[in-house]
Amino acid sequence: MKVKLFKSRFFRSKQIVAGMLIVLVNVFMALFAPLISTYSVDDMDFLNIFAHPGEGGHILGSDDYGRDIYSRLVYGSRISLLVGVVAVGIGLIFGSVVGVISGYFGGFVDSLIMRIMDALLSFPYVLLAIAMMAVLGAGLFNAMLAIGIVMIPSFSRVVRSAVINVKNEEFITAARSMGASHMWIIFQHVVPNIFPVLIIYASLNFAGAVISEATLSFLGLGIQPPTPSWGSMLAEAKNYLQTAPHMAIFPGVAILITCLGFNLLGDGLRDILDPRMRS
Amino acid sequence: MAKYFVKRVVQVIPTLLFVLVTVFLIMKMIPGDPAMVLLGPEARAEDVARFRSQLGLDKPVPVQFFLYLKSVLSGNLGRSLIYKQDVLSLIIERFPTTLVLSVSALFIAVVIGIPFGILAATKHNTITDLIITTLALIGISIPIFWFGMMLIILFSLKLGWLPAVGLGSIRNGLWDVVSHLILPSLALGLLSIGTIARFTRSSMLEVLRQDYIRTARAKGLKKPLVLYRHALRNALIPVITVIGLQLGNLLAGAVLTETVFALPGLGKLMVDGIFRRDYLLVQGEVLFIAVLYIFVNLLVDITYAFVNPRIRQSYRGV
Numbered sequence: 261m262k263v264k265l266f267k268s269r270f271f272r273s274k275q276i277v278a279g280m281l282i283v284l285v286n287v288f289m290a291l292f293a294p295l296i297s298t299y300s301v302d303d304m305d306f307l308n309i310f311a312h313p314g315e316g317g318h319i320l321g322s323d324d325y326g327r328d329i330y331s332r333l334v335y336g337s338r339i340s341l342l343v344g345v346v347a348v349g350i351g352l353i354f355g356s357v358v359g360v361i362s363g364y365f366g367g368f369v370d371s372l373i374m375r376i377m378d379a380l381l382s383f384p385y386v387l388l389a390i391a392m393m394a395v396l397g398a399g400l401f402n403a404m405l406a407i408g409i410v411m412i413p414s415f416s417r418v419v420r421s422a423v424i425n426v427k428n429e430e431f432i433t434a435a436r437s438m439g440a441s442h443m444w445i446i447f448q449h450v451v452p453n454i455f456p457v458l459i460i461y462a463s464l465n466f467a468g469a470v471i472s473e474a475t476l477s478f479l480g481l482g483i484q485p486p487t488p489s490w491g492s493m494l495a496e497a498k499n500y501l502q503t504a505p506h507m508a509i510f511p512g513v514a515i516l517i518t519c520l521g522f523n524l525l526g527d528g529l530r531d532i533l534d535p536r537m538r539s
Numbered sequence: 540m541a542k543y544f545v546k547r548v549v550q551v552i553p554t555l556l557f558v559l560v561t562v563f564l565i566m567k568m569i570p571g572d573p574a575m576v577l578l579g580p581e582a583r584a585e586d587v588a589r590f591r592s593q594l595g596l597d598k599p600v601p602v603q604f605f606l607y608l609k610s611v612l613s614g615n616l617g618r619s620l621i622y623k624q625d626v627l628s629l630i631i632e633r634f635p636t637t638l639v640l641s642v643s644a645l646f647i648a649v650v651i652g653i654p655f656g657i658l659a660a661t662k663h664n665t666i667t668d669l670i671i672t673t674l675a676l677i678g679i680s681i682p683i684f685w686f687g688m689m690l691i692i693l694f695s696l697k698l699g700w701l702p703a704v705g706l707g708s709i710r711n712g713l714w715d716v717v718s719h720l721i722l723p724s725l726a727l728g729l730l731s732i733g734t735i736a737r738f739t740r741s742s743m744l745e746v747l748r749q750d751y752i753r754t755a756r757a758k759g760l761k762k763p764l765v766l767y768r769h770a771l772r773n774a775l776i777p778v779i780t781v782i783g784l785q786l787g788n789l790l791a792g793a794v795l796t797e798t799v800f801a802l803p804g805l806g807k808l809m810v811d812g813i814f815r816r817d818y819l820l821v822q823g824e825v826l827f828i829a830v831l832y833i834f835v836n837l838l839v840d841i842t843y844a845f846v847n848p849r850i851r852q853s854y855r856g857v
Contacts, residue, residue, distance in 0.1 A: 275602070378555030381828045382836070384791030389636060391825045394813040395568045471682050475795060478684050494685060500702075505692045512685035521681035527676065 269532040275526035297331035301488050303385060305465040311505045321506040323496065329507065332488035333514050339489040340518060343404050343473040344466045350408025351364025352462055355415020357456075362416065363423030370478040374420070377413040385410055389472055393481040403482040407472045410527035411465055420462050423452040429453075463526030474515050490515050541843050549785025555760055555830065562826045563607050566818060569601070578620075581730040616823035621815050626823035629808065634827075636804035638708065639790040640796065643724040648731035649782060654774075655732075656739025660774075661766060663744060671736065683792055687726035687799040694722060727792050731785040738781045743774040776847050783839025787832040810846040 270276055282341030289296065297318070301304075304325045308316035320330040328351025362373040378387070423473040426432065426449070433443050437475065478498075485492050490511040497507035574591040575582065578749030583589075591597055595606040610617075616626040659671040695703035701722055707715035746752065747770055755765045801807070805824060812820035 275571070287552060343798050375553055376557060377769065379554050379561060382554055382558055382833050383561070383825070384788050384832055386788075386794065387791040387825060387828055390794065390809070390813070391562075391565055394570075394818075395565055408608075411833050467680060473678075475684065478682075479795070479798065481813065491682075494682075494688070499687065501688060501692055502696050506689045507683070508692065512682065512689065513683065516681050523676055523680050536662070 264357045266532070271507040271530045273532060274409060274489040275524050275531070279521050279524030279526075279528055282517060283525060285339060286337050286482070286518055286521065287351045289334050293334045293338060294317070297328075299328035301332050301335045302326065302486060303327060303331075310500070310507075311502075313506050320510050321504070322361070322495075323504070323507050324500060329493075329510055331532035332493060333490070333510060336488045336490045336493065336514065337482055339400070339487070340470045340473060340515075343407065344469045345524075347411065347469040347472070348462050348465050350405070350410025351415045351465060352458060355409075355412045356419050356458065358412065358479070359419025360422040360423055360450060360454075360527070363420035364427060364446060364450060366424075368386070370420075373416070377416050381457065385468075386472070386475060388479065389476060390479065393476055398476075398481050398484055400483050402475050403473055403498045407469050410472075411469070415461065415465070418457060419454055422457040423450055426450055426453040427520040456529075460526055460533060463522050463529060466527070467522040470519050470522070543679045543707065544841060545644040547837060547840055547844075551833060556827070558829045558833065559611065560604070561830070562822055565825070566822050569818060578742050588826060594827045601624065611826070616826070617819035618819040619812070619820040621811070622817075623818070626820050628819065630805065630824060630827050633805050633808050636802055637790060637797070637806060640720065640723055640727060640784060640793050640804060641751055643720055644728035644789050644792075644796075645692075645731060645782070647728035648735050648785065649725055651728075652732045652735030653739050656736040656778075657743055657771065657774075659736070659740040660747065662744035667738075670732060672740070675736045675740075677734075678729055681729060683726055683730055684795040684799050686729050687723065687796055691799070692727055705765060706802055714765060722798045723802060726784055726799070727789055727796040730792065731789060735778065735781060739774065739778050742777050743770060746770045746774040749773075776843070779846065780839055780843055783835060783842070787835050788836075792829055 261508055281337055298319065302464045303313075304327055305316065305318070308318060308322050309324060310319045311319040311322040313319065318328050318330065320328075320333065322328055323332075355497035358377070362370045383391075389406045389410045393402060393411065395404040395470065396406060412415070432445060432449055435449060441447075473482055474494065477489045480495060480519030483492050486497065493511040494508060497511065500507055558644035574587050574596055576591055578587055586779050595603050598606070614627060616630075618624065619626050619629055622629055654669050655675070659668045659675075692702045694701045702719050703722070705719060707717070709716055751763060751772055754771050756762070760769075790805075794809055795805060796802070797804045797806035798810055805828070809821060809824045811817075812824065
């Protein structure tokens with residue numbers, strides 16, 4: 261698609277603009293966390309434990325240690341974005357390599373790879389991540405790794421079908437007939453053509469990664485306290501639903517808004533980039 | 540039809556085999572000596588050694604896999620370290636809770652998701668459509684465990700309408716059981732409501748664009764009749780697949796819901812197993828859910844073929 265046309269459609273879509281705005285706010289929060297937070301993440305205000313929103317100078321209240329929830333949320337966005345970028349990166353890179361090899365070369369290699377990917381897809385997504393964390397052990401690095409690996413099969417499937425669509429185009433046949441090597445064709449013709457699909461899928465999976473991280477941390481398998489991750493904040497909040505419901509409300513709202521942003525963006529991009537998938 | 544059935548069933552075999560390999564390999568990734576880990580820190584050295592040879596850990600990895608395969612096929616998933624009980628019997632004991640939870644969540648998702656999907660499609664590009672699609676998108680962006688916590692805060696702690704945790708007992712009447720199920724099913728079902736509504740909407744829109752719908756309208760049939768007799772019947776066929784796939788995800792999502800609502804199902808069993816390093820229990824459960832998921836998918840595919848004349852036709856006389 262022409263850049264100008266893309267630009268005009270991009271900014272005309274309310275969905276994309278809304279999604280983009282939410283994503284940018286998130287990035288801003290993560291980058292400038294020290295500037296926009298009102299407390300340090302570990303500051304314990306013992307005189308104001310379980311402060312309700314607005315009390316004792318805590319905009320969104322404080323938790324069981326008197327730590328400022330707003331500031332922890334701001335810093336928590338760093339974890340969410342980091343996990344999203346690394347996990348989606350792992351899924352995207354390895355999934356693309358597998359998908360391109362499978363789709364481009366076809367034949368026995370394709371059947372073998374796709375059987376393996378199907379087997380991995382036959383585990384419910386969350387379950388596979390949980391099982392991997394059970395073995396690898398809790399922690400930020402392992403969480404990113406597990407979420408990323410779990411994404412590989414679905415990425416590879418999407419890339420594979422995109423590659424198969426491109427492969428039969430006439431310009432590929434033309435390039436082959438002019439003696440272009442496979443490598444050259446893959447990087448010059450195939451990869452640029454599957455790029456839109458990759459962007460859409462990466463954006464939608466980013467939301468999935470944020471939720472997965474929260475899920476693993478909530479179960480106690482992901483990011484460990486006292487590091488402020490939205491999931492681990494919810495894990496602590498679970499014990500104080502009666503006394504301090506605000507501890508549970510705000511981290512969840514943060515996850516919801518972030519995921520909504522990436523889903524809006526992904527959905528919107530799908531509408532303008534991939535007319536076949538348009539609903 | 541019979542040919543399709545056989546083909547689809549045969550296809551399951553390699554998938555099952557790969558799943559077994561994966562589960563086996565995941566457990567191979569446990570750092571350290573599995574025998575020592577499995578027996579726990581109090582085990583004596585000679586017990587560990589005997590256990591090693593019992594598990595076949597002193598043999599090469601391929602041999603180990605075949606030993607594992609053999610024991611799984613004979614229904615032996617090992618013994619749980621914490622419960623001192625056969626893993627399979629533990630799973631079967633806890634499974635009904637998870638199943639009831641998942642099925643009632645699916646029921647809620649279908650009953651709410653499909654009508655909203657249809658409504659959004661028939662009111663395409665209106666404010667109703669926008670509201671429904673936005674709500675559905677919010678639905679798939681919410682972590683289910685958080686939604687569960689919100690439901691507890693609102694309906695149990697603030698309003699006091701429904702119990703927050705645990706399983707009801709039939710001895711206290713049917714309402715006790717149902718009331719304990721409402722919040723967890725709603726929490727678990729939310730994700731699927733969004734997915735099913737979105738899918739129903741796009742499937743319905745796709746069908747409404749077809750020529751035969753225009754023909755039906757053109758020959759003077761009333762709009763509701765065309766909508767429900769012609770369009771809906773065809774639009775719902777692909778939705779079946781999505782509903783089936785949801786059941787698999789719900790079984791896995793139950794892990795979280797059970798944690799929030801303290802329900803004694805498979806999910807709770809697994810989380811306990813992970814924290815107490817009961818690897819055989821975790822391994823057995825992962826295998827159980829994956830196999831269940833595969834069979835649910837198989838069932839969905841066969842149902843799909845059964846209701847979709849195009850697939851049925853293409854296998855006739857082949």
